Structure formats: structure tokens, C-alpha cells
Amino acid sequence: HFETTLTRAKFNELTADLVEATMAPVRQALQDSGLQKGEINKVLMVGGSSRIPAVQEAVKEFMGKEPFKGINPDECVALGASLQAGVLGGDVKGLLLLDVTPLSLGIETMGGVSTKVIDRNTTIPAKKSQIFSTAADGQTSVEVHVLQGEREFAKDNKTLGVFHLDGIASAPRGVPQIEVTFDIDANGIVHVSAKDLGTGKENDITITSNTNMSKDDIDKAVKEAEEYAAEDKKRREAVDVRNNADQMIYTTEKTLTDLGDKITEEEKGKIETAKEALKEALKGEDIEAIKAKQEELQKEIFAVSEKLYKAANPQGAEGAPTGDAQQADPNVYEADYTDVEDNK
Numbered sequence: 615h616f617e618t619t620l621t622r623a624k625f626n627e628l629t630a631d632l633v634e635a636t637m638a639p640v641r642q643a644l645q646d647s648g649l650q651k652g653e654i655n656k657v658l659m660v661g662g663s664s665r666i667p668a669v670q671e672a673v674k675e676f677m678g679k680e681p682f683k684g685i686n687p688d689e690c691v692a693l694g695a696s697l698q699a700g701v702l703g704g705d706v707k708g709l710l711l712l713d714v715t716p717l718s719l720g721i722e723t724m725g726g727v728s729t730k731v732i733d734r735n736t737t738i739p740a741k742k743s744q745i746f747s748t749a750a751d752g753q754t755s756v757e758v759h760v761l762q763g764e765r766e767f768a769k770d771n772k773t774l775g776v777f778h779l780d781g782i783a784s785a786p787r788g789v790p791q792i793e794v795t796f797d798i799d800a801n802g803i804v805h806v807s808a809k810d811l812g813t814g815k816e817n818d819i820t821i822t823s824n825t826n827m828s829k830d831d832i833d834k835a836v837k838e839a840e841e842y843a844a845e846d847k848k849r850r851e852a853v854d855v856r857n858n859a860d861q862m863i864y865t866t867e868k869t870l871t872d873l874g875d876k877i878t879e880e881e882k883g884k885i886e887t888a889k890e891a892l893k894e895a896l897k898g899e900d901i902e903a904i905k906a907k908q909e910e911l912q913k914e915i916f917a918v919s920e921k922l923y924k925a926a927n928p929q930g931a932e933g934a935p936t937g938d939a940q941q942a943d944p945n946v947y948e949a950d951y952t953d954v955e956d957n958k
Contacts, residue, residue: 622667625668626668629666629668630668633666633668633669633672634672636663636669636672637672637673637676638833638837639829639833640673640676641676642836646734646735651676651677651678652678654677654679656682657673657677657679657681657682658681658682658685658690659673659681659682659683659685659687660685660687660690660691660694661687661688661691662687662688664681664687665687670683697709697711698711702800702801712737713737713738713800713802714734714735714736714737714738715732715733715734715735715736715738715740715798715802716734716735716827716832717734717762717763717764717772717827717832717835717836718730718732718733718734718762718763718764719731719732719760719761719762719774719796719798719804720732720760720761721746721758721759721760721761721794721806722759722761722768723746724749724857725853725854725856725857726767726768726769726853727766727767727768727850727853728761728763728765728766728767728768728770728771729744731743731744731794731796732796732798734764734836738798738799738800738802739797739798739799739800740796740797740798741795741796741797741798742795742796743793743794743795743796744793744794745791745792745793745794745811746792746793746794747787747788747789747790747791747792748782748785748787748788748789748790748792749787750787751785751786751787752784752785752786753782753784753787753790754780754781754782754783754784755778755779755780755781755782756778756779756782756792756808757776757777757778758776758777758778758779758794758806758808758817758819759773759776760773760774760775760776760777760804760806760819760821761773761774762774762827763835763839764835764836764838764839765835765838765839765842765846766846766847766849766850767846767849767850770838770842770846771835772827772835774804774821775806775819775821776819777806777808777817777818777819778817779792779808779809779810779815779816779817780815780817781810781813781815782810782812782813782815783810783812783813785812786868787864788861790810790812791810791811791812792808792809792810792811793808793809793811794806794807794808795807795808795809803820803821803822804820804821804822805818805819805820805821806818806819806820806821807819851901852901855901855904855905855908856896856901856904858908859892859895859896859904859907859908860896862892862908862911862912863889863892863893863896863911866885866889866911866915867889869915870882870885870886873918873922876922877918877921877922881914881917881918881921884914885911885914885915885918888907888910888911888913888914889911891907891910891911892904892907892908892910892911894907895907
């Protein structure tokens, strides 16, 4: 046994890092809520450690108001747990308890990107679907890599599970429509399914305990996402540029085939030259060079497109309003998606 006498000043010194650690979730919760400090009516102190004067002072200093101390911080924890158990068990009626997903859920898409389907702090139960597609011509199978976390890339997030969807009808890239659905029940159990809307083929996975990360792990994941936000954003932009360039090359090749003899050999040659230059740029790591070559290819395609439209409708071309031409959206590639169903 060890006995000693601590002054409040010494105790505060020894626990200062712990008090500061408890404030991080408070700041995060306020930020996630979208509220300002002045919009908070009352601050409730929950848990035995909230009796510590330094904790109360830290809350007061941050929130700008005295925390409410009119409840027993120990008993309210037990009562809250009992109420939640009663609601989940169906024994308590007429009381709505809202829980949220602590971290975002999504899947890995083209370029190793983590594409979120259900965002962090979404109330549960929740269900949401997005449409994805294939990344290669003739692709008949896709791997669905289910992720949890806030980072931009799959490798930096937690893997919850992996499954495959086979039997997709062979088609050009971007044509198949694959609906990926995340369904979280009131107990936090995650059901993920993937369905090829063309063939009706479907596969799924149910994730139970793997989503139950500890509070420390959740806080660590959020902190890392904030710490590496700028770096991740830069890397994500680089991947997006490469994906867009790759898609432009694919679309250009398809367009040249479709146009056939509608354009001259000289025009076709200019487009081919610009396309090959973009392909060469993609072999390197210079993102600005890729952007420049993409713009050159875009310029050649615009020139041909303008000529074809004028030839097809000379009167309409003369009467058309002036303005900068805008590129049509490229075909869907694996990282693109469409919202199908809102949270319920």
C-alpha cells in the first residue's frame, strides 16, 4: 500500500494531460453538431470523474458557462444504460434513443480511394445505397472491400470485411450498374450487399463485433484523419486527376471508333498524338504534366466536336449563344456514385 498527501495543485498537475484528453471529444462533438457554443442551453456532467474541479473548470472555460451539477454523475450512467437496454429489448415504450455511427463506413474504389457511403455521426438505424460500376472492359466480377474510418485511402482505414460479386454481364467499363447498400440496425450490426442491376446477381456480408471499436480507437482514428487531412487531400486529388485522365483516354478511343470516317485523318492524327502524350504523362508522377496533357487532348476533342455540330446543324450553330465550351461528364468509373436512398 502507498499513502501520501496531494495538494490540489499537484493533483491538477498530474492529471492535466488526462483532463485535456477528455476535452478533445467535447470539441469534436460540438464541431460535428454544427452548433455554436452560445446555442448550447445546458452542459450536463456525467461520470464520476466529472466531480474533479479541474474537469469542471475546463468545461466552464471551453463552453463559457457553468456546467449543471444537479444530477448524480454515477447514477445517471447506470440509469442511461438501463434505459437503452429497455428500449432495445422492447420493454420500454414511448422513449426514443438516438445512437450514431462513430466512424464513416464505405468501400474501396479505383485508385485505392475510400469512398464513404454512410458518414460518421449518422443516426441509426440507417440504410443508404450508392451506384458504382466496373473499372475495366469485360469485367464480370468485383471485390467489395468494406471499410471503417475517416481517411481518404483504404489502406489507412480499418477493414471490416471483403466479399465478391460474380456473374456481372460482360460490358464496357462504366456500363454495369452495381448497387452497394449499407444497412445498420439499432444494435449497430452492419449488413452490406452488392447487386448487379442488370443481371440481378447479388451477394452480401454481415458485420457484427468488428465495428465495435473502443473509444480510444475511435478518438485515434478521428485525430489521425484531422492530422493527415492536408496530406490525404493532396494524395486524393492526385488519384482523381489520374483517374480522370485514364477515363478521358478510354472515352477518346471509343469516340474515335464511333466517329470513323466522319473526321479527317489529320484531325484523327492530332487527337491520337494528344492521347498518346497523355498516356505517356500517366507513366510518371508529375500531376501538373498530366493536367497539361489532358487539357491539350481536351482542346483537340473540342475542336472536332464543334466542327461536327456545326456541320450537322449550321443554322443552330450560327444562332447559338456565345460562351466557353464545357466538357460533358465522362462515363462513370468505379469511384463515381449516385445516391439512391436517404437515411431512414
